[in-house]
Amino acid sequence: MKKSVLITDLDNTLFDWVDIWYRSFSSMLKSVVDQTKIDEELLKTEIRTVHQLHGTSEYAFLLEEVPSLQKYADGKPITTAFADAIDSFRQARQEALVLYPGVLETLALLKSRGCTVIGYTESMAFYSAYRVRKLELDGLIDYLFSPEDHALPADISRADIRKYPTEHYAFKKTDHRHTPKGELKPNPHILQEIIRSVHTPAHKCVYVGDSLHKDIAMAKDAGIDHAWAKYGKAQDRPEYQLLREVTHWTDADVQREKEIHERNMVPDHTLENGFKEILDLYDFDGKAE
Ligand SMILES: [Mg+2]
Known part of the structure; x- marks a missing residue:
């Protein structure tokens, strides 16, 4: 033919999108939980709501819109408050992004x-x-x-x-x-x-x-x-x-x-x-x- x-x-x-997503997202989530001690299940629930609102599971402004994290940041820019988490995300993504x-x-x-x-x-x-x-x-x-x-x-x-x-x-x-x-x-x-x-x-x-x-x-x-x-x-x-x-x-x-x-x-x-x-x-x- x-x-x-x-x-x-x-x-x-x-x-392998699932691998890229998983490695970057889970590194970020772990870093956020380690830093804030906020209950992981609560974060996941709030994250799902943000993802649904925007119709995607990869949303660049996720941390900005999670209520528990807004509260934790207490007016500080999210990119400053969670700089380590954002770094972890980027590093893991870079490592996982291969054909x-x-x-x-x-x-x-x-x-x-x-x-x-x-x-x-x-x-x-x-x-x-x-x-x-x-x-x-x-x-x-x-x-x-x-x-x-x-x-x-x-x-x-x-x-x-x-x-x-x-x-x-x-x-x-x-x-x-x-x-x-x-x-x-x-x-x-x-x-x-x-x-x-x-x-x-x-x-x-x-x-x-x-x-x-x-x-x-x-x-x-x-x-x-x-x-x-x-x-x-x-x-x-x-x-x-x-x-x-x-x-x-x-x-x-x-x-x-x-x-x-x-x-x-x-x-x-x-x-x-x-x-x-x-x-x-x-x-x-x-x-x-
Ligand atoms: Mg596919």
Whole structure:
């Protein structure tokens, strides 16, 4: 089967998002608990409320909005009051932020054959773009589709939080586009829309993702050839429990996931050990017709 476009999920398909999230978040939480002696369960409950309010489990102004921490800081800027926690977060994130083995080589090979690579993630724009830049995927991914960012706190502008000039944050090559507000995987229409936007027939496209119930369900319903990135599956790992405890998912999201789970999802193909197995399954020749 000759293919010219690879559409790939990012989190837990190209890198271990759960590991990155867990290591950075848990280091920060531990530092905050050690410093303040505030009950960890209370903090988790308050954190979940903030995450739900903003619709993300990676919210840069989290500490600023947790009531117990506001009280503890007692008017001091949060970035000063919790400087150690913020440092721990950044250091752990830096250590954890790596691609899965074989990802870079595979994407580079696809590019050398003239294929188009599209990233499609549900992580918000700023956080997705940060990872794409740091992982040196700018240019290897031709188009990145992500939701827009959450709103910034009322008293903060984007210029305030940026250490470097705007150019530092912009991609050099990757074209970053936004998915429609409130539209989520496994909605097949967004995937069909993405494919239409690159003017390539659907049978020339392949989709890869780690979630059977979001990525694979979506690709199936959209009628797109696909492979399940089984190696990225994280839901059964112990770290996932902390994510569940502080997640932004609402009860309605959990219910939706349960309903989707009831579908028996059999993927076209399974990538058991790594992303590069996609090269054994399809012939990427880069020809659009
Ligand atoms: Mg994923």
